[in-house]
Amino acid sequence: VSDDGGPDRVRWIFAGQLGSLFDDGGGRMLLIEARSVFGRRPMHRAKAHLLLSGIRHRAAELGDRVEFHQVDTYSAVVDGRDDLDVIDPTSYSARRYVRRLGARVLPSRGFVTSESDFALWAGSRGGKRLLLEDFYRSVRQRTGILMEGETPAGGQWNYDVSNRERPPRGAVTLGLPDPWWPEEDEIDAGVREDLDRWQADGLVQLVGLDAPRRFAVTEREANLALDSFIESRLNDFGPFEDATLTNDWTMAHSLLSAPLNLGLLDPLAVVTRVADEYEAGRAPLASVEGFVRQVMGWRDYVWHLYWHLGEDYRGSHNALGAKETLPREFTELDATTITANCLHHSIDGLRQHGWAHHIQRLMVIGNWALQRGYDPVALNDWFTDMFVDGTPWVMPANVIGMSQHADGGIVATKPYSSGGAYINTMTDYCGGCRYNPRVRLGPDACPFTAGYWAFLDRTEPVLAPNFRMKQPLAGLRRLADRGAVVAQEREREGL
Ligand code: SF4
Numbered sequence: 331v332s333d334d335g336g337p338d339r340v341r342w343i344f345a346g347q348l349g350s351l352f353d354d355g356g357g358r359m360l361l362i363e364a365r366s367v368f369g370r371r372p373m374h375r376a377k378a379h380l381l382l383s384g385i386r387h388r389a390a391e392l393g394d395r396v397e398f399h400q401v402d403t404y405s406a407v408v409d410g411r412d413d414l415d416v417i418d419p420t421s422y423s424a425r426r427y428v429r430r431l432g433a434r435v436l437p438s439r440g441f442v443t444s445e446s447d448f449a450l451w452a453g454s455r456g457g458k459r460l461l462l463e464d465f466y467r468s469v470r471q472r473t474g475i476l477m478e479g480e481t482p483a484g485g486q487w488n489y490d491v492s493n494r495e496r497p498p499r500g501a502v503t504l505g506l507p508d509p510w511w512p513e514e515d516e517i518d519a520g521v522r523e524d525l526d527r528w529q530a531d532g533l534v535q536l537v538g539l540d541a542p543r544r545f546a547v548t549e550r551e552a553n554l555a556l557d558s559f560i561e562s563r564l565n566d567f568g569p570f571e572d573a574t575l576t577n578d579w580t581m582a583h584s585l586l587s588a589p590l591n592l593g594l595l596d597p598l599a600v601v602t603r604v605a606d607e608y609e610a611g612r613a614p615l616a617s618v619e620g621f622v623r624q625v626m627g628w629r630d631y632v633w634h635l636y637w638h639l640g641e642d643y644r645g646s647h648n649a650l651g652a653k654e655t656l657p658r659e660f661t662e663l664d665a666t667t668i669t670a671n672c673l674h675h676s677i678d679g680l681r682q683h684g685w686a687h688h689i690q691r692l693m694v695i696g697n698w699a700l701q702r703g704y705d706p707v708a709l710n711d712w713f714t715d716m717f718v719d720g721t722p723w724v725m726p727a728n729v730i731g732m733s734q735h736a737d738g739g740i741v742a743t744k745p746y747s748s749g750g751a752y753i754n755t756m757t758d759y760c761g762g763c764r765y766n767p768r769v770r771l772g773p774d775a776c777p778f779t780a781g782y783w784a785f786l787d788r789t790e791p792v793l794a795p796n797f798r799m800k801q802p803l804a805g806l807r808r809l810a811d812r813g814a815v816v817a818q819e820r821e822r823e824g825l
Contacts, residue, residue, distance in 0.1 A: 340397065341415045342408070342433065344424065345381045346721065348388045349549045349594040351439055352417055359396045360414070361389050364404045365533065372535040372661065374716045375525060376684030379540040382521045384547040384592050390517065391548065421722040422641040440590075441633050442598045442626045443469055448634035460638070463488065466627035473598065475605050476615075476622055483608065484615045488623065492616035495569040496755055503578035504566060509585055510558035512543050512551050537663045538681045538716070545588040545685075545718055552589035556600060559584040560607060568617030574689050574757035576671075579679050583687050584621070587719035590629070601626045629724075635731075635741065636723040644726045645707050649738030650745070650789050652703040656712055660704075663716065670777050671763035672753050673698055684718040689756055691717075692746060696733035700747050701781035703788070706736035744798040747785055750776035770815050777822065783809060784819035 342360040343352050353359065363385050368378050389398040399407045404427070408414065414433035419425055420440075428435060438445060451468055452460055467487055470476060476483040498504070522541070528534045546552040559567075566582035573581060589595055601622045607613035636643075659668055663681035668674040676690040686695070691713075699709050710729040714720040731741025750767025754760040760767045765776040770783060786793070786806045793799040806812065 338413055339415050339434070340411075340413050341417075342428075343388075343417070344419050345385055346420050346440065346591060347417055347593040348384050348547075349552070349592070349596070351596045352593055357395075359392055360407070361385055361392070361396055361398045362404055362407050363398075363400045364402065364406075365400075365528065366403045368528070368534045371711060371715050372537055374538040374663070374680075374684040374718065375536040375540040376538055376544070377715070377718045377720065378525060378534065378536060379518070379521050379543060380545055380547060380588060380592070380684075380718050382524070383518050383543065384594075386517045386521065387548045423722075440593050440597070441630045442473065442601065443630050443634070445634065445637060447472070448630075448638070452634075452638060460635075462627060462631050465631050465634075466623060469626050469630065470622075473601075473626070475601055475626065476608070476619060483619070489568065489616040489619045490623075493568050493571040493620045494756075495573060497570065497573040497575050497758055501575065503575055504570060504581055506566060506582060507562045509563065509580050510555045512546060514543055518543055537661070538684055540684075544683055545585060546594060547589075547592065549594045552586070552592075552594035555584070555586060555589065556595065556603070559586065560604065560613075564604065564607060564613050564617055564621065566617070568614060568620040571620050572689050572756055574687070574759070576675055576758055576762065579683060581687060585685070586625075587629075588685070590625070591719050591721055591724065597625050597629065632727040633723055635727040639726070639740065643737070643740075644710055644730055647730060647737040647740075648706055649736055650700075650703065650734070650792055652700075652706055652734065652736065654703045654705060656699075656704055656708050660712060669764060670698075671765075672757060672759035672778070675759060680716060684716065686717070692733055693748060693753060693756070696729070697747055697778065698781070700734050700745060701778070701785040703785075704734075706730050706734045709734060738792075739796065744796060745785075745789070745793070747782055749779035749782040751779070753778060771811050771818060775815075775818065777819075780815050780819050783812065783815050787812065787816045 340358045340360045341353075342362070363382065368381075389396050401407055408431055412432060414428070414431060415436065416428045416433045417436045418438040419428060420438070451465060455464075470482065470487070525534070525536060525540070529536050546555045563582040563584065567584065570582050575581065586595065586600070590597055590600070604613070604618055604621050608615050608618040659665060659677060663677060665674045665678035665681065668677060672694045676686055676694040679690065680686050680695075706729065710725050713729050714722060714725045727741050730736045733746055735742065735745035750760065750765070754767040763776075764774075766774040767776045767779055769775050770780045783806060786802060790803060790806065794803060809815065
């Protein structure tokens with residue numbers, strides 16, 4: 331039987347497999363919209379909308395070729411069938427399920443490197459740390475992307491130092507043209523009606539807004555978004571990758587993570603197109619390399635780590651003893667009572683769009699949670715459910731590892747925490763805030779600055795052996811007002 335099935339086979343595709351990359355042409359397909367998937371945990375409405383709209387648009391595109399079911403559970407359709415082919419799905423639970431059904435499983439797709447490529451690379455490391463940078467270089471060499479023979483384009487592998495410019499002084503926005511926005515259609519209207527009804531019937535718990543839809547749900551739309559990014563944002567993406575402006579929610583970001591994770595774009599084709607812009611002299615290397623590193627480096631790396639670290643990784647680490655329950659402001663995406671301006675806008679932006687960019691995720695929301703010791707599994711699942719690009723595979727390395735250091739240093743060598751000074755450098759939030767990023771004690775004390783010291787105080791016994799924490803902990807021990815700052819942060823209530 332070939333990979334395109336055969337007359338008696340049906341390819342069952344999932345919500346992360348909606349593009350032609352997952353269709354070998356011509357064969358019969360099965361798509362199932364199972365409502366129970368949306369009722370498992372509270373979910374951002376924009377995310378539920380995107381998944382449903384993506385599934386329904388794909389069903390419409392496939393026409394007669396697809397068997398499309400709208401049911402409560404998958405089992406209503408697939409139990410007892412012996413004709414199913416699947417491309418290996420993207421979570422442990424889905425992989426177990428399709429194997430239990432006896433489906434024929436084809437190797438996964440949707441990443442630049444295959445799972446066997448990664449296994450070979452990891453095996454060749456001889457027990458050394460599986461560093462992102464080493465992995466990224468190996469993928470560059472294997473694919474030839476941004477390579478000039480054996481050497482990296484421009485002579486350097488990594489232009490990260492050029493990707494950290496502050497927002498332009500005095501600017502309210504980056505001044506770029508609007509990104510490409512989708513035009514909603516009757517399918518979106520139907521999705522919205524169904525979500526309203528399901529919510530009214532208590533079948534789902536949705537938070538946040540889903541109007542208007544901002545992310546691509548078809549391959550055609552995803553390619554338009556990619557074209558628009560290359561045309562009007564790529565050149566500014568690199569320098570302002572880490573910068574944030576209150577009134578510019580997209581900055582120069584591509585907004586392609588959601589369509590990539592829906593399987594609407596082939597990531598190798600995407601990075602090839604972007605690299606071609608550098609080759610043609612139309613885009614600066616720092617921007618192109620920064621984008622390629624995100625898609626071909628980090629995205630592939632966290633995908634492979636999901637499998638490499640094992641299913642227990644998400645729930646079996648809590649190195650910093652973080653046990654706090656997520657506050658209502660997070661779970662309900664209600665920023666109205668959040669006084670820290672940076673957190674207020676990051677949570678409210680998430681409420682509006684189901685998306686936030688890198689610095690808002692890592693240095694504002696993640697940093698806040700780390701400092702206050704939020705339960706890492708609850709936070710991981712919250713990120714998965716509240717972000718349009720959140721998936722079970724993408725969040726553990728990002729949240730448990732990188733952001734919360736719950737794994738004690740498997741993914742990142744030190745906790746990703748900082749005080750308000752860094753946020754003040756990279757954003758315009760502090761100017762409009764009632765706190766002062768330079769102050770750690772008293773009514774003006776910035777909760778990130780004071781929170782940083784209180785976090786170090788709490789975790790000092792665990793972090794002391796970490797060589798990279800030597801300097802910050804020495805700083806903590808020199809603080810004359812350490813006790814007062816810690817007491818103040820313990821007393822501060824609410825957000
Ligand atoms: Fe955030 Fe502190 Fe700046 Fe306010 S002063 S915006 S709380 S970093």
